[in-house]
Amino acid sequence: MVDFVFLIIITSGVVLCLLRMLKGPAAPDRAVAVDTIATITTALLVLLGSIFERYVYLDVALVYAVLTFIGSVAIARFLEKGI
Amino acid sequence: MIIVVSFLIVLMLIGAIAASIFRDLISAVIAAALVSLIAAILFYFLQAPDVAMAEASIGAALTAAIFIIAVRRTKRYEE
Amino acid sequence: MQIIGTVITGIGTVFLCLGGLGVFRLPDVYNRLQAGTKCTTLGAFLTIIGVGIMHPDWLSKTLVIALFILITNPISNHALGRASRKSGVPLCDRSVVDKADEFEEYKEKQ
Numbered sequence: 280m281v282d283f284v285f286l287i288i289i290t291s292g293v294v295l296c297l298l299r300m301l302k303g304p305a306a307p308d309r310a311v312a313v314d315t316i317a318t319i320t321t322a323l324l325v326l327l328g329s330i331f332e333r334y335v336y337l338d339v340a341l342v343y344a345v346l347t348f349i350g351s352v353a354i355a356r357f358l359e360k361g362i
Numbered sequence: 363m364i365i366v367v368s369f370l371i372v373l374m375l376i377g378a379i380a381a382s383i384f385r386d387l388i389s390a391v392i393a394a395a396l397v398s399l400i401a402a403i404l405f406y407f408l409q410a411p412d413v414a415m416a417e418a419s420i421g422a423a424l425t426a427a428i429f430i431i432a433v434r435r436t437k438r439y440e441e
Numbered sequence: 442m443q444i445i446g447t448v449i450t451g452i453g454t455v456f457l458c459l460g461g462l463g464v465f466r467l468p469d470v471y472n473r474l475q476a477g478t479k480c481t482t483l484g485a486f487l488t489i490i491g492v493g494i495m496h497p498d499w500l501s502k503t504l505v506i507a508l509f510i511l512i513t514n515p516i517s518n519h520a521l522g523r524a525s526r527k528s529g530v531p532l533c534d535r536s537v538v539d540k541a542d543e544f545e546e547y548k549e550k551q
Contacts, residue, residue: 281447281451283363285450285451285454286363286366287365287366288454288455288457288458289454289457289458290366290369290370291458291461292457292458292459292460292461292462293373293461294369294373294461295458295461295462295464295465296461296464296465296477297373297376297377297396298465299464299465299473300377300380300392300393300396301376301380305386305470305530306386306388306389306392307470307521307524307525307528307530308470308473309389309392309393310392310521311464311470311473311474311477311518311521312464312473312477313392313395313396313399314477314517314518314521315460315461315464315477315481316396316399317399317422318477318481318482318485318510318514319457319460319461319481319484319485320399320402320403321485321489321506321510322453322454322457322484322485322488322489323403324403324406325488325489325492325503325506326450326454326488326492327403327406327407328492329492329495329496331409333411334499334502335411336406336411337499337502337503337506338411338415339402339406339411339414339415339418340506341502341505341506341509342415342418342419343402343415343418343422344506344509344510344513345509345513346418346419346422346423347399347418347422347423348513348514348516348517349423349427350395350422350423350426350427351517351518351520351521352516352517352520353423353426353427353430354388354391354392354426354430354521355517355520355521355523355524356520356524357388357430357433357434357524358388358521358524358525358527358528359523359524359527359528360527360528
């Protein structure tokens, strides 16, 4: 039951970031919102692994953290004019 | 649990529609990356962690980087 | 042990939700970067460590994930802030000081 409340709280944070992604005036606002969503999602994946009681599921969170970092840095390098 | 899953499906649909209507192509690439981020969580809910790992790696990092290189070679704003 | 882990995880989830609220409400890219970096780094760290305390045999892998987030999240957000500064995103009209302009004037004077 407590885990379900935690899931609802984290998902409301994702919803607020998505509203900013829809509203944001320029591309950097949207990049910031998606980067925040990626960090929130990593915590959500670890919490879901705790709910499902599977040790293997933590690997997905690790891969997710590495690869979203690469995506954010690629977008930042483009916005800085030069990849 | 089903409430959270249906909530995430609605968010993914909103992201996909936004990716198709943005005129700035970098914003469209960012929205497409968001869609595949949420798709990874949905695969995770369906007890398929290997598919979720592949979706996160290909969708979030590789597709975004390759699309950004393509946008850089052509033009940024759609008319 | 279970109760301590649950309390730490709860505090972390509240910080994550507050980070999302800051990204939605604040007026400017740089203010949003601050909310989106500090709140979510602390929130994700507390959530992951709380899960590790709940299951003590998972603690090593959760520590690795938490340390990785603690290193990479400020780096990527710093890159985004530098990129938006270089591409000319304006500050909001209520901000009072811009240290980057002063630094550029200082470098030109040298």
